[in-house]
C-alpha cells in the first residue's frame with residue numbers, strides 16, 4: 195500500500211473524501227476530460243451534476259484500486275487524481291490512469307503527482323510493472339506517459355468504445371518497470 199499522504203513539491207497526494215466533491219466535480223464533469231476517459235460527465239440519480247468520490251480499496255486482489263487525489267498546497271484544492279488498479283496480484287502488475295483539471299493543464303502537475311505515485315508503488319506495493327492504456331486521439335496523455343519514462347509497447351486495436359459517436363477506437367499500451375525488473379526475454 196501507499197502512505198496515507200505523499201508530499202511533493204507543490205502537491206499533497208491523498209485519498210479523496212466527500213468534502214472534496216466540488217473540486218472533483220470540476221474535472222469529472224469537464225468535456226475535455228471526459229472525452230478520453232471511460233466515464234461520462236458525472237451526475238446523480240436525478241441527472242444533476244455530482245462528483246463520484248471513489249474510495250481506495252485494499253490492494254491485494256485483481257481489480258483492487260488506489261484512488262489518489264492531488265491537493266494543490268497553495269490553494270488547498272484537489273486538481274486531479276490517479277487511479278492505480280491491480281491487474282494481477284501474482285504477476286505484480288497494475289494499470290494507472292490520470293486526470294488533471296483543465297484549468298491547471300501544462301503546469302507539470304500530472305507529471306509531479308504520477309511520478310511520485312509510480313515511484314512509491316514500485317517501492318512499497320512491490321509492483322513489477324505498471325501500464326497505461328491511452329486513446330490514440332489523446333497525444334497529451336501519451337506525452338505525459340513518455341515524460342514519466344514509460345515506453346510504448348504497442349497498440350490494442352479496437353479496444354475501447356468511443357462515447358458519443360459510438361465506435362471502437364485503438365489504444366496505445368505504455369508501460370514502465372520497477373528498477374531492475376525489465377523482462378529478461380526480449381523480442
Ligand SMILES: CC(C)(COP(=O)(O)OP(=O)(O)OC[C@H]1O[C@@H](n2cnc3c(N)ncnc32)[C@H](O)[C@@H]1OP(=O)(O)O)[C@@H](O)C(=O)NCCC(=O)NCCS
Nearest residue numbers: 227230292293294299300301302303304305334335337338
Ligand atoms: C493528460 C493530462 C492528465 C496531462 O495533465 P497535465 O497536468 O497538463 O500534464 P503535465 O503538465 O504534467 O505535462 C506532462 C507532460 O505531458 C505533455 N503534455 C501535457 N499536456 C500537453 C499538451 N496539451 N500538449 C503537448 N504536450 C502535453 C508534455 O510533454 C509535458 O511534459 P513537459 O513538461 O516536458 O512539456 C491532461 O491533459 C488531462 O487530464 N487530459 C484529460 C484526461 C485524460 O485524457 N486522461 C488520460 C486518459 S488515458
